[in-house]
Amino acid sequence: MDFTLRKINVKDTKKLTEQLHELFFTQPLAVLSTTGNSQPYCSLIAFAITDDLKDMIFATSRSTRKYTNIKSNARVSLLIDNRSNEVSDFHNAMAVTATGEVTEISEQEEPDCLRIYLKKHPHLEEFVMSPTSALMRVEVGKYYVVRRFQNVMVLQIRQ
Amino acid sequence: MSLLISLDSIAQHDPDLVGGKAYALGILLTAGRKVPMGLCVTTQAYDAYVRSAGLFERIAMELGRKDFSEMRWEEMWDVSLRIRNMFLNTPMPISLLEQLKGRIEETFGNRPVAVRSSAPGEDSLKVTFAGIHETYMNVCGVYSILEHIRLVWASLWADGALLYRQEMGLDTETSSMAVLIQEFINGETSGVVFGMNPNEDEQVVIESVYGLNQGLVDGTVEPDRWILDRPSGKILSHMAVKREQRVVPSSTGTQVEGLSPQQHNTPPLTDDEVRQVYDLVMQAQEVFGCPQDVEWTFHQGELFLLQSRAVTTPNQEGSTDNRSWYLTLRRSFGNLKNLKEKIEGELVPEMKQVAEVLSGIDMTVIGDDELGDELLKRSGIYHSWEKRYWRYFIPFAHGMRLFGQVYNDTVRPLDPFEFMDLLVISDLLSIKRNNMLERMASLVRKENRLRDALRHDEDTSWSVEFSRLIDEFIETFGDLSCGAAECSYDRDSIKSVVREMAVRPPAKSFKDTYDIEKLTEDFLSLFSGDKRSFAAEILDIARASYRLRDDDNIYLGRIRQRLITVQDEARKRLERRGVSVQGYVTAQDLAHALKNPEYVMQSIAEPEEPEGAEHIVLKARQLTGQPASRGIVSGIARVIKTGDDLLGFKAGEVLVCDALDPDMTFIVPLAIGIVERRGGMLIHGAIIAREYGLPCVTGVPDATELIQTGKQITVDGYLGIVIIA
Known part of the structure; x- marks a missing residue:
């Protein structure tokens, strides 16, 4: 019988952010969802993340549908997960939905962002450097972290 | 695929296919020992079964609901019951059934058999986990045998196995279970021989009872004990006990019955039989090359070997490991009957009386020294009752569990906790x-x-x-x-x-x-003859167990209240003296401070909260627990941390608490739903929620930290989740 209300430590935010870093480090790809004319549209992208988890960086050709969509509506959502498509995913897999706003990276910011991006995806250098490609940044507002099938925590990011 | 292997040809097969128990018996049979004839259902049959009808995936999902390190034993029992119910409700695929049926029928006909677990890898363990998996005695007919095979399979996920999951290497991907079907020997005397006394290497210990071994193994029947010199087999001592009962076959499997006057006064074994048992364990040692523990039975003068395994050290555990205590909570029917008598006839009346006597003393008129003494006295009384609570009341809660199994075995409901509906009649x-x-x-x-x-x-x-x-x-x-x-x-x-x-x-x-009388009659009408009175009796025990699960807390709460009254008075007096009493202080400390003005109290520091990155704020969105009472509701949360939270409770709020104490239940009629950190389907919060028909989710880790008073939350009592807006 519990007579005194147990003092429980507040959930360890640090532990969860470490898990996010681990996930973002091991997963090269994310599903990016954009909207055009009220129609959601999903694309697979290669992403990288800043150390403070505030920004996600990806590259796209300017002639793609996702680029056009972003230009008309900057609000996007991304999904990153470590599923293996096995039953064990229901308790082992972690899925993170990020929501935020995308901007095209300005020339001043470009060297820092490029360094972060190419560190994770060195084989994409040619693609990123092409004059037809754009380097994009998602300012993340929230991460929704889903574990054990139905357990959902929200990490709110103050930009 | 080898689905069935006869015991006499097991020695040629892989032990992992037949499990440790069957393999050892096969080897002994081949070596010429007298072992009841048997047939092993291999692990391949288990694998074929669970891979059919999505059972494998469902087990994996059930086990993955919550981190085991955050689960209480009660929750593991619940998980285990759900999995057992999946096995009960999932028939064997026809092709598998056909392959097993013919040969089982041919081998055993209508003769009674024992259906025993034979888990692979068990023998290589350094500690013994005897009794965790199920064994069924006196099973007749091929369809009944096939049913019991599924129950033995289900026991791979028994609560005890979940507790020792790491040591046993339990894993959904790789764990499997073989089953040994053996001719049932209705022994007149049975027992266990320990080939090497764990306390004294040079000794052999024999334990023996009248009737079947089951009584000895589950602790219902106290055995006679012989100590023998290991090298020579000479009897060193015989410890006789007060012989009273034996376990015998019955229409429900087995039952306990009284001994004849002659058996009362005669040891179950003669010296010559003791010698035969000694020879048997030595022969087994010779076959395996290491000392063995052997189960045996005498039938019509013949000695049968029932089980043999290498001597293992008993499960030695540090003081922080109380898992073996949980295993003792699985009480037998007879044991629960005795507990009920003791609790209702002796303990509850005594508790009421103690609380009454203590309430008669006026604390405000006695001196500080006396108050200190009274504080220590009451603290002592309270803690002694707390101990008795753990010793008698907690184990009695198993009455509900035992009934639940009987109900599920008979009714096969889709909801494994449907049996709780029959217990609500108890006037809490x-x-x-x-x-x-x-x-x-x-x-x-x-x-x-x-x-x-x-x-x-x-x-x-x-x-x-x-x-x-x-x-x-x-x-x-x-x-x-x-x-x-x-x-x-x-x-x-x-x-x-x-x-x-x-x-x-x-x-x-x-x-x-609900019409409880009708529910009761519907249930009892599923049984006839002896079985009906057994069912009625176990229902009666379950209802008492359900009622006491609640009432005992209230009685104990009264005694504790008498302690708190003195503590409050002590605090008041100390504060008048200018001593501030902050945080949690022990009764001893308070008493010392009262008696000695120089004494400095040791209040217990509260743990510091860990730091996180400042720009990141963590919030819960959806939390998973157990669906303890059906229904769905949305409302404003009130998190109970102090008495003020309780008294400030507003009608129509959702009650969120660490553990719903029976003393807190007066606010439940005001609540529209309940969320509790403490987990379990049979705990007080779940019981009260069912009584009032409120949606309830229990076992939500850190519920009172992750949910804040004033938040809009949804309690989904079907799926066992809480959604925070």
């Missing part, structure tokens, strides 16, 4: 208490003047009827003790609860909506 003290509060509330609903007076905290003594009800309440239940929360419990707090209750229509109880 906390419900009676709430009914008295409800009588006051209904008076308030009718009388506007009374309602207004309560709303404005004005005098209500003019209402004779209302005052009489309050007096009656205090006389019957003492006060509104708030359990974990130390709140005041005067007339005003009773009034504030009644005022809130009157805001809403009376809460409906489960009994208003």
Whole structure:
């Protein structure tokens, strides 16, 4: 019988952010969802993340549908997960939905962002450097972290 | 695929296919020992079964619901019951059934058999986990055998196995179970021989009982014990016991019966039989090359070897590991009957009396020294009752569990906790208490003047009827003790609860909506003859167990309240002296401080909260627990951390707490749903929620930290999740 209300430590935010870093480090790809004319549209992208988890960086050709969509509506959502498509995913897999706003990276910011991006995806250098490609940044507002099938925590990011 | 292997050809096969028990017996049989004839259902049959009909995936999902490190034993039992129910409700695929049926029927016909677990890898373990998996005695007919095979398979996921999952290497991907079907030997005397006394290498120990071995193994029957010199087999000593009972075959499998006067006075074994058992264990050692523990039985003068495994050290555990204690909570029917008698006839009346005697002393008129003594005395009394609570009351809760298994085996319901519906008939003290509060509330609903007076905290003594009800309440239940929360419990707090209750229509109880007599009769009509009286008796035990699970807390709470009264007085006096008492202080410390003005108290520091990155804020969105009572509801959360939270509870809020103590239940009729950190389907919060038909989710880790008072939350009592807006 519990007579005194147990003092429980507040959930360890640090532990969860470490898990996010681990996930973002091991997963090269994310599903990016954009909207055009009220129609959601999903694309697979290669992403990288800043150390403070505030920004996600990806590259796209300017002639793609996702680029056009972003230009008309900057609000996007991304999904990153470590599923293996096995039953064990229901308790082992972690899925993170990020929501935020995308901007095209300005020339001043470009060297820092490029360094972060190419560190994770060195084989994409040619693609990123092409004059037809754009380097994009998602300012993340929230991460929704889903574990054990139905357990959902929200990490709110103050930009 | 090898689905069935005869015991006499097992020695040529892989031990992982047949499991440790069957393999050892096969080897002994081949070596010429007398072993009952048998057939092994291999692990391939288990694998084929669980891979059919999505069972494998469902087990994996059930086990993955929650981190095991955050689970209480009660929750593991619940998980285990759910998985067992999946096995009960999932028939064997026809092709598998056909392959097993013919040969089983051919081998055993209608003769009784034992259906035993034979888990792979068990023998290589350094510690023994005997009794964790199921074995069924005296099973007749091929269809019954096939049913029991599924039950043995299900016991791969028994609560004990989940507790020792790491040591046993339990894993959904790789774990499997073989089953040994053996001719059932109705032994006149049986026992276990330990080939090497764990306390003395040079000795052999023999334990023996009349009847079947089951009585010895599950602890129902106390055995005679012989100590032998290991090298020579010479009897060194014989410890006789008061022989009273034996386990014999019955229509329900086995049953306990009394011994004849002659058996009372005669040891189950003669010296010559002791010698035969000694020879048997030495032969087994010779076959395996290491000392063995052997189960055996004598039938018509012949000695049968039932099981042999290498001597293992008993499960030695550090003081922090209480898992073996949990395993002792699986009580037999006979044991529960005795417990019921002791609790109802002896312990509960004594508890009531203790609380009454203690309430007779006025704390405000005695000196500081005396108060200190009284504090220590009451602390001692309380802690001795707490110990008895753990020793007798907690194990008695298994009455509900045992009934649940009988119910599920017979009814095969889709909801493995449907059996709880039959237990609601028990008149819980906390419900009676709430009914008295409800009588006051209904008076308030009718009388506007009374309602207004309560709303404005004005005098209500003019209402004779209302005052009489309050007096009656205090006389019957003492006060509104708030359990974990130390709140005041005067007339005003009773009034504030009644005022809130009157805001809403009376809460409906489960009994208003279900016809329990019909449910009971429907259940009992599934049994006939002996079995019906057994079913009625186990239902009776389960109801007592359900009721006591609640009432015992209230009785214990009263004794604790007497302790708190002295503690409060002690704090007051110390504060008058200018000593501030902060945080949690032990009774001993308070008493010392009262008696000795120089003494410095050691208050226990509260743990520091870990730091996180400042720009990141963590919030819970959806939390998973157990669906403890069906229904879905949305409302404002009130998180109970102190007595003030309890008394401030508003009608129509969702109750969020660490553990719903029975002393807190007076606010339940005000709540629209319950969320609890403590997990389990049979815990108090779940019981009360079912009584009132409120959606309830239990076992939500850190519920009181992750949910804040004032938040809009949804309690989904079907899926066992809580959604925070």
